[in-house]
Amino acid sequence: MKIQAPNTLSSESLILATCPKGVSPWLAQEMERLGYGANELKAGVETEGTLFDCMLLNLRLSMAHRVLFRLAAFAAEEPDVLYKRARAIPWERYFSPDGYFTVSASIQTDVVNDSRYAGLLVKDAVVDRFREKTGRRPDSGGETTGASVFLFWRGTQAVIYIDTTGEPLSRRGYRKIPGKAPMQETLAAACLEASGWDGKGNVVNPMCGSGTLAIEAALRAIGRAPGLFRPYFSFMALAGFDENGWGMLRDEARKCERAFAGKIVATDHDPRVLAGARKNAQAAGVEKLIDFSVCDYSETHVPPGDGLVILNPEYGRRLGEEKELEPVYSGMGDFFKKQCSGYTGAVFTGNPSLAKKVGLKARRRIEFWNAKIDCRLLLYDLYDGTRRQPARNGEQGDN
Ligand SMILES: C[S@@+](CC[C@H](N)C(=O)[O-])C[C@H]1O[C@@H](n2cnc3c(N)ncnc32)[C@H](O)[C@@H]1O
Numbered sequence: 430m431k432i433q434a435p436n437t438l439s440s441e442s443l444i445l446a447t448c449p450k451g452v453s454p455w456l457a458q459e460m461e462r463l464g465y466g467a468n469e470l471k472a473g474v475e476t477e478g479t480l481f482d483c484m485l486l487n488l489r490l491s492m493a494h495r496v497l498f499r500l501a502a503f504a505a506e507e508p509d510v511l512y513k514r515a516r517a518i519p520w521e522r523y524f525s526p527d528g529y530f531t532v533s534a535s536i537q538t539d540v541v542n543d544s545r546y547a548g549l550l551v552k553d554a555v556v557d558r559f560r561e562k563t564g565r566r567p568d569s570g571g572e573t574t575g576a577s578v579f580l581f582w583r584g585t586q587a588v589i590y591i592d593t594t595g596e597p598l599s600r601r602g603y604r605k606i607p608g609k610a611p612m613q614e615t616l617a618a619a620c621l622e623a624s625g626w627d628g629k630g631n632v633v634n635p636m637c638g639s640g641t642l643a644i645e646a647a648l649r650a651i652g653r654a655p656g657l658f659r660p661y662f663s664f665m666a667l668a669g670f671d672e673n674g675w676g677m678l679r680d681e682a683r684k685c686e687r688a689f690a691g692k693i694v695a696t697d698h699d700p701r702v703l704a705g706a707r708k709n710a711q712a713a714g715v716e717k718l719i720d721f722s723v724c725d726y727s728e729t730h731v732p733p734g735d736g737l738v739i740l741n742p743e744y745g746r747r748l749g750e751e752k753e754l755e756p757v758y759s760g761m762g763d764f765f766k767k768q769c770s771g772y773t774g775a776v777f778t779g780n781p782s783l784a785k786k787v788g789l790k791a792r793r794r795i796e797f798w799n800a801k802i803d804c805r806l807l808l809y810d811l812y813d814g815t816r817r818q819p820a821r822n823g824e825q826g827d828n
Pocket of ligand 1: 636
C-alpha cells in the first residue's frame with residue numbers, strides 16, 4: 430500500500446499517529462496492513478516516512494487522532510532552550526510567511542507549568558525565525574485552518590512536530606446529529622477491529638444511538654477511506670503541498686472500495702435517536718447499507734448467518750441509574766443466548782458491575798478508555814447452547 434512520493438516531500442522522519450489509550454495495538458495492526466512499520470506506544474504508534482506518507486495516513490487511518498511529523502527532539506531543561514531549538518528549525522521550508530499557523534502543546538514537565546506558555550515560546554520562535562529569514566511573518570492564533578505545529582514535552586525531553594492533521598481525525602464530519610453519549614468515531618472503529626470482525630459477516634448494532642458503530646462498520650465493509658469525508662487537513666497549508674499527489678491518493682482509495690454482501694442492522698428504542706442515526710448514515714453515504722428500525726434491543730432482528738452483534742449500553746454513572754440498568758444488562762445475556770447463536774457478541778461498557786449482569790462468560794475483556802472512563806469491550810462466543818455461568822456471590826456470570 431505504501432506509495433512512492435512523486436515529488437519533493439521526500440525527506441523521511443519519524444511519524445507519530447496519536448490515539449487514545451487502549452487503541453494503540455489496533456491502530457498498529459491497521460498501520461501494518463497499510464505497509465508501515467509500527468512501534469506501539471501508550472497513546473500512539475510510531476513509524477517512519479515522508480510528508481507524503483502523512484497524507485496517506487490521514488486519508489486511510491480509521492483509529493488515529495492526529496498524524497505528526499517530527500522536526501526536532503531535544504533535551505529542554507529551561508524555557509530558553511525550547512525557544513532556541515524551535516527557532517533553529519527551518520520553518521520557512523514548511524510554510525509561507527504569508528500564511529497562518531497555530532501551535533498546540535501537550536506538556537508534563539516541571540520546567541514550565543502552563544502549556545499555553547510553552548506554546549507561546551514556540552510561536553515566538555517560529556515568528557522570529559520567519560522575520561529573520563524573510564522579513565515577514567505568518568499570522569498565528571487558535572484556528573486549525575492553516576499550518577499546525579505540535580509541541581510534546583515530557584520531563585526534560587521536548588519534541589516538535591508538524592501536525593499534518595489539524596482538526597482531529599475522530600471528527601469525520603458525518604455525525605450531524607450526536608444522540609445521547611455518542612462514541613467517538615475512532616473508538617468505534619477500534620472496537621470493530623478489536624472484535625475481530627473481518628468486514629465480511631453481518632453486523633448487528635442494537636442500541637445504536639447516533640449510529641456510529643453501524644456507520645463505521647459500513648465504511649469498513651466497503652473499504653471506504655475515512656479521510657475522504659474531510660475537505661481540509663493541515664498538510665494542505667504546507668509549502669510544496671502536492672495537490673496532484675493528494676488527488677492520486679484519493680483516487681487510489683476510491684479504487685480500493687468493494688461491494689459488501691453481508692447485512693448491517695441498527696436499532697434503537699427511541700424513534701428520534703434512530704432518525705438522527707439515519708441522517709448520519711446518509712451524510713456518510715452508507716444509508717443504503719444499513720437496515721434501521723425502532724425497537725427494544727431484545728427484539729432486534731438478527732439475520733441468519735454469522736458476524737458480530739455489538740451493543741454500547743449506557744453505563745449508569747449517576748446514583749439510581751445503575752439499579753435501573755441491571756435488567757437491561759441481564760436481558761442482553763438472554764438476547765445473546767436465544768437470538769444470536771453463531772455470532773460473536775460484544776458489549777462496550779464503562780461499568781464493570783453492570784457488565785457482570787450479562788451473565789455469560791466473556792472470551793476476552795479488552796481495555797479501552799472513553800474520555801477518562803476506564804472501559805471494557807467484552808467479547809462472547811455465542812454458539813448453540815451458550816450457557817449462563819452459575820451465580821456467585823449473588824452475581825451472575827464471570828465477566
Ligand atoms: C450509550 S448510547 C449508544 C451510543 C452509540 N454507540 C453512539 O455512538 O451514538 C445507548 C443507546 O441505547 C438506547 N437504549 C437504551 N435502552 C434501550 C433498549 N432497552 N432498547 C433499545 N435501545 C435502548 C438509547 O436510546 C441510546 O441511544
